[in-house]
Amino acid sequence: xxxxxxxxxxxxxxxxxxxxxxxxxxxxxxxxxxxxxxxxxxxxxxxxxxxxxxxxxxxxxxxxxxxxxxxxxxxxxxxxxxxxxxxxxxxxxxxxxxxxxxxxxxxxxxxxxxxxxxxxxxxxxxxxxxxxxxxxxxxxxxxxxxxxxxxxxxxxxxxxxxxxxxxxxxxxxxxxxxxxxxxxxxxxxxxxxxxxxxxxxxxxxxxxxxxxxxxxxxxxxxxxxxxxxxxxxxx
Ligand SMILES: C[S@@+](CC[C@H](N)C(=O)[O-])C[C@H]1O[C@@H](n2cnc3c(N)ncnc32)[C@H](O)[C@@H]1O
Numbered sequence: 001x002x003x004x005x006x007x008x009x010x011x012x013x014x015x016x017x018x019x020x021x022x023x024x025x026x027x028x029x030x031x032x033x034x035x036x037x038x039x040x041x042x043x044x045x046x047x048x049x050x051x052x053x054x055x056x057x058x059x060x061x062x063x064x065x066x067x068x069x070x071x072x073x074x075x076x077x078x079x080x081x082x083x084x085x086x087x088x089x090x091x092x093x094x095x096x097x098x099x100x101x102x103x104x105x106x107x108x109x110x111x112x113x114x115x116x117x118x119x120x121x122x123x124x125x126x127x128x129x130x131x132x133x134x135x136x137x138x139x140x141x142x143x144x145x146x147x148x149x150x151x152x153x154x155x156x157x158x159x160x161x162x163x164x165x166x167x168x169x170x171x172x173x174x175x176x177x178x179x180x181x182x183x184x185x186x187x188x189x190x191x192x193x194x195x196x197x198x199x200x201x202x203x204x205x206x207x208x209x210x211x212x213x214x215x216x217x218x219x220x221x222x223x224x225x226x227x228x229x230x231x232x233x234x235x
Contacts, residue, residue, distance in 0.1 A: 016088045023091035030094045036081060036108040036115065043120040046081055049106045053079035055125035058157075060112040060145070061132050063208055065093025070205040071128075072097075072105045078125075083108040083115045113150065119157045127154065127164045131209040134170040136216075146177040151184045158226040165201070166222045169215025178222055187224035197221055 019027070037044060046056045054077040062068040062082040072080045082105060084090055090109045097105055108115050135143045146166065158164070164187065168174050181187040191197055197220045200206070210219055 016086070019088065019091055023088075023095065026094035026098060027087070027091050030098065031090065031107065031109070034094070034097070034105065034107050036083075036106045038108075039118040044118045045120045046079060046106070046123055049081075050079035050104060053077065053104065055079070056081065056123055057126040057128070058083070058112075058115075058124050059128040059130070061129065062093060063089050063131075065089060065096055067128065067130060067205045067207045068093060068105060069096040069100060069102065072102050073100055076104055078104060080105045081108070081115070082106070083110060083112045085110055112145070113153065116153050116157055121156050122159045124157050125159055125162050127158070127162065129165065130167045130207050131169065131219075132166075132173075134168065134173050134215065136170055136172065141172075141176070144173060144176075146173075146180055148180055148184065151180060151187070155184070155186055155226065155228070160226060160228060162226040164224045164226065165204075166224070167204075167210070167219055169210065169213065169217055169219045171215075171217040174217065174220045174222075181222065181224055186226060186228040188227040188230060189222060189224050191222070 036046070036049065047053065056079045057071065057075075058081045059068045059071070060083055062084045063086070065082065065084075068080060068082045072078070082093060084093075084107075087109065090107060093105070093107065096102075129146065132145045133143070135141055154164075166177050166181070168177065178189070182189060198218065200219065201221055201223060204221065
């Protein structure tokens with residue numbers, strides 16, 4: 001199989017203010033060591049990036065990396081992949097990794113859709129999509145990450161039973177993302193009461209964007225389980 005590197009158009013910022021000397025050093029010295037290789041052909045088996053991990057988790061759009069680094073600290077037996085196009089975020093998480101001496105994180109500065117296209121099938125145990133860019137204007141909704149074609153590509157990389165967490169504090173994105181997951185038909189959502197999505201899951205770590213509270217509703221959390229054999233597509 002041949003993969004195209006960087007096939008998708010990214011919206012939003014990919015770099016911000018000038019970086020401090022420390023961050024420049026981290027990018028120059030640490031990032032090459034921790035980078036998930038770009039595959040121009042073949043598939044990437046993330047198990048090969050870590051020493052005998054029990055599971056592989058992916059965080060999409062990790063921002064400043066607090067959640068990624070926090071989960072990695074709590075789960076040293078898990079290999080965590082983080083993908084983020086924003087250079088400052090990548091530099092920031094490198095700082096956390098250095099301070100905490102973490103060995104179970106690998107990073108891609110880029111677009112999650114390109115990374116997903118390069119991963120081997122059924123390799124992920126868990127995926128976090130936490131407070132993705134909301135694109136609240138109707139004319140920008142098509143820029144949102146959670147769309148049917150994205151879920152279809154993500155599904156290829158999920159193990160049966162893999163867990164996917166989506167969180168947002170924008171009501172329209174929450175409604176549409178839930179609809180999109182359920183319409184796919186392979187994502188089981190077993191929430192039974194409002195507290196199941198209104199109260200942060202017990203293993204959630206607050207993110208920087210969440211704490212800013214910029215959305216138009218309180219944060220909601222949807223936990224799905226990938227069950228391709230159980231559910232019929234909703235037509
Ligand atoms: C609103 S911020 C949230 C950051 C973080 N998850 C948090 O909650 O603090 C959304 C992040 O997604 C990143 N992002 C946008 N498009 C992306 C893509 N296609 N692949 C990966 N990350 C993306 C942005 O650069 C940004 O850092």
